[in-house]
Amino acid sequence: MKKIITLLLLFVLNIGGSGVLANDTQSQKGSYSVSAIPSIHQTEGVESFFDIRWTPLYTENFGILIKNNTDESQTYNIRVNKARTNKNGIIDYSDSSAESDASIYRLTEMIQLPKEVTIGAGQTQKVEGTLSFPQESFNGLLMAGIHVSEKKNQGSEATVSNTVAYNLPFVVRGDSDSRPKAKLSLKQTSLEKLSSTQSSLDFYLSNEEATLLKESDFQAEIRNISGKVITTQSSKLDITPETKFIYPIKLPEKVQAGEYSVNLKVTHGKDNWEFNKKFTITGEQAKEIHQRSGIKNYSWIIFCIIIVAIIFIGLLFLFLRNKPKIKREVNNSSLCRSNRRKKNN
Structure with a gap:
C-alpha cells in the first residue's frame, strides 16, 4: 500500500513539473x-x-x-x-x-x-x-x-538557439487606381531535389509587372511519350509584384527514364497563361529519384535469376540431348553380351 501511495505522489509531482516547464517555454517564446x-x-x-x-x-x-x-x-x-x-x-x-x-x-x-x-x-x-x-x-x-x-x-555557446x-x-x-496589365513569363525548367524524399520539375517563372496576382490558380500535368498522364497538380498562390519565383511540380516516386511533356496553366481573373515543355529523365536521374524516395533497386537480383535460369535451361537441354545416345550405348552393350552367350552355348 505504501508503494502505491509513493507512486501516486511521484505521478502528481511529475504532472506539476511538466506544467511549469511548459509555462517557462511559452514565456521564452514571447x-x-x-x-x-x-x-x-x-x-x-x-x-x-x-x-x-x-x-x-x-x-x-x-x-x-x-x-x-x-x-x-x-x-x-x-x-x-x-x-x-x-x-x-x-x-x-x-x-x-x-x-x-x-x-x-x-x-x-x-x-x-x-x-x-x-x-x-x-x-x-x-x-x-x-x-x-x-x-x-x-x-x-x-x-x-x-x-x-x-x-x-x-560568442554564445548555447547548444540550441531558437x-x-x-x-x-x-x-x-499607386496614386492611380489603374494597374498595369499582368505579365507572367517562363524562364526555364529543371529537375531538382524538392525534399529529402521528393523530386520535382521546377518552373522558373517571373511576374514582370508591379501588380499582385492574388490567388492565382495553377493546373499542371505531366504525360509520358505515349500520352498517358503520369501526374497532375493544382495549387493557389499569391504572386508578389515584380518577383521571380519557382513553382515545383512533384514527380512520381517510381517515374522511369524516358521522354515526357508537361503542361502548366496559370489563371488570375481574366488573365491566363499556358506553358508547354518537353523534358527527358535520364537513367541516372531516374536512379537518383528512386533512391531519394526510398525505392530499392532489385534489378541486379532479377539479372542474377535470369542468368541462373539460362544456365539451368542450357544444362537441361544438353542432358535431354545426350539421353537417347546413352540409351543406345546401353542397348548395344546388352546386345553384344547376349550374342556372346549364344556363341558360347
Whole structure:
C-alpha cells in the first residue's frame, strides 16, 4: 500500500513539473513583440501592417514599436526586405537579397529605418522610419516587409538557439487606381531535389509587372511519350509584384527514364497563361529519384535469376540431348553380351 501511495505522489509531482516547464517555454517564446505605427496615409481599416497610398514628392513618417519582455537589455536587428513568393508558395519577407535592377521603384531603398536598436529590460521603444516618394505618379503596387530579429552574441555557446523573428508587411499602392496589365513569363525548367524524399520539375517563372496576382490558380500535368498522364497538380498562390519565383511540380516516386511533356496553366481573373515543355529523365536521374524516395533497386537480383535460369535451361537441354545416345550405348552393350552367350552355348 505504501508503494502505491509513493507512486501516486511521484505521478502528481511529475504532472506539476511538466506544467511549469511548459509555462517557462511559452514565456521564452514571447521575449519581445513588434507592432506597427501607421502614417497619416494609411489605408482605412488596416491596422496590423503598413498599407500606404503613393504620394508624389512626399516624405512619409511612420514607426514601429518594439517591446522587450525580458529582464535584460536586448539589441534587435531591423531590415527592409522585398516581399517574394517562395518555393512553398508562401509570401516571404525574410529574404534579404537585392531587388532586381529591372524594378524602377524599390521599397528597400525608399524606406529608411535604423539597422539595429537596443532596448532596456522590460522597456518599449518607438523606432521611427521614413518613406520617400519620387515626384512621378505610380499606377502599380509594391510590397516589402520590415523584418525584426534578436541580435545574437557571436560568442554564445548555447547548444540550441531558437530565433524568433517578426515580419510587418509593407504595401504601397499607386496614386492611380489603374494597374498595369499582368505579365507572367517562363524562364526555364529543371529537375531538382524538392525534399529529402521528393523530386520535382521546377518552373522558373517571373511576374514582370508591379501588380499582385492574388490567388492565382495553377493546373499542371505531366504525360509520358505515349500520352498517358503520369501526374497532375493544382495549387493557389499569391504572386508578389515584380518577383521571380519557382513553382515545383512533384514527380512520381517510381517515374522511369524516358521522354515526357508537361503542361502548366496559370489563371488570375481574366488573365491566363499556358506553358508547354518537353523534358527527358535520364537513367541516372531516374536512379537518383528512386533512391531519394526510398525505392530499392532489385534489378541486379532479377539479372542474377535470369542468368541462373539460362544456365539451368542450357544444362537441361544438353542432358535431354545426350539421353537417347546413352540409351543406345546401353542397348548395344546388352546386345553384344547376349550374342556372346549364344556363341558360347
